[in-house]
Amino acid sequence: MEPSLSAADLVVRRFAHKDLPQIRQALIDVHADAHADSMDDEFNQRFPWFVDHWGGHPEFACVIAFDGEEPVAFAYGAPANPNREWWREHIEPAPEKDRTFSFSELAVRTKWRKRGVAHALSRALLEDRPEDLAVLLVDVTHPRVQALYESWGFRKVGERRPFPDSPVYAVMLAELPLPR
Numbered sequence: 001m002e003p004s005l006s007a008a009d010l011v012v013r014r015f016a017h018k019d020l021p022q023i024r025q026a027l028i029d030v031h032a033d034a035h036a037d038s039m040d041d042e043f044n045q046r047f048p049w050f051v052d053h054w055g056g057h058p059e060f061a062c063v064i065a066f067d068g069e070e071p072v073a074f075a076y077g078a079p080a081n082p083n084r085e086w087w088r089e090h091i092e093p094a095p096e097k098d099r100t101f102s103f104s105e106l107a108v109r110t111k112w113r114k115r116g117v118a119h120a121l122s123r124a125l126l127e128d129r130p131e132d133l134a135v136l137l138v139d140v141t142h143p144r145v146q147a148l149y150e151s152w153g154f155r156k157v158g159e160r161r162p163f164p165d166s167p168v169y170a171v172m173l174a175e176l177p178l179p180r
C-alpha cells in the first residue's frame with residue numbers, strides 16, 4: 001500500500017542562486033519524473049537550459065520538498081524585469097503596485113500528487129516576498145492545472161507563447177500575499 005504521507009510530512013528547504021550547482025540535478029530529476037508522459041517533447045527536453053537560465057538570476061528563489069533525503073517537488077522563480085513582466089501587455093492600465101515575481105516552475109513527482117504538496121510549496125515560495133504580484137504561465141491545454149491555480153488566488157489575464165516551440169500558455173496573475 002502507498003504510505004499515506006501528506007505535505008506536512010515533508011521538509012521544505014530554501015535555496016538561492018549560489019546553491020544551483022548543489023540542487024541542479026535534483027530539479028532535473030523531479031522535472032523528468034513529473035513530465036514522464038511527455039519527455040519525448042523537445043521543449044521539455046530543454047529543461048536543463050531553463051534551470052541554468054533561472055538559476056543564473058542573482059535573485060533566484062527555490063523551494064524543494066524532501067521526503068527524507070529524496071527531493072519530491074520543487075517550485076522556483078525570480079523577480080521579473082520591470083516593464084517586461086508576462087502580464088504587462090494584457091493589463092491596461094497597469095496596476096499601481098507592479099513589482100512582480102515570476103513564478104517560473106512547479107513540479108511534483110507523480111507518487112506525491114494530490115496531497116497538497118504543490119500548494120504548500122507555492123505558498124512557501126511566495127510567502128514573505130517583497131513583490132506586489134506573482135505571475136505564472138500554464139499550458140492552455142491543462143485546464144485542471146489552471147483551475148488549481150485559480151483556487152490559490154491566481155486569475156487568467158491573457159495568453160502567450162514565449163518561444164516558437166513552446167506551448168501556448170495562459171498568463172495567470174495574483175496579488176501578494178496570496179489569500180489564506
Ligand SMILES: CC(C)(COP(=O)(O)OP(=O)(O)OC[C@H]1O[C@@H](n2cnc3c(N)ncnc32)[C@H](O)[C@@H]1OP(=O)(O)O)[C@@H](O)C(=O)NCCC(=O)NCCS
Pocket residue numbers: 034035106107108109112113114115116117118119137138139141142143144145148
Ligand atoms: C501541477 C502539479 C504541480 C500539481 O500537483 P498537485 O497539487 O499534487 O495536484 P494534481 O497532480 O492532483 O493536479 C491537479 C489537477 O491537474 C491535472 N494535471 C496535473 N498535471 C497535469 C498535466 N501535466 N497535464 C494535464 N493535467 C494535469 C491533474 O490531473 C489534476 O486534475 P484533477 O483535479 O481533475 O484530478 C503536478 O500535477 C505536476 O507536477 N504536474 C506536472 C508538471 C506541471 O504540469 N507543472 C505545472 C506547470 S505550470
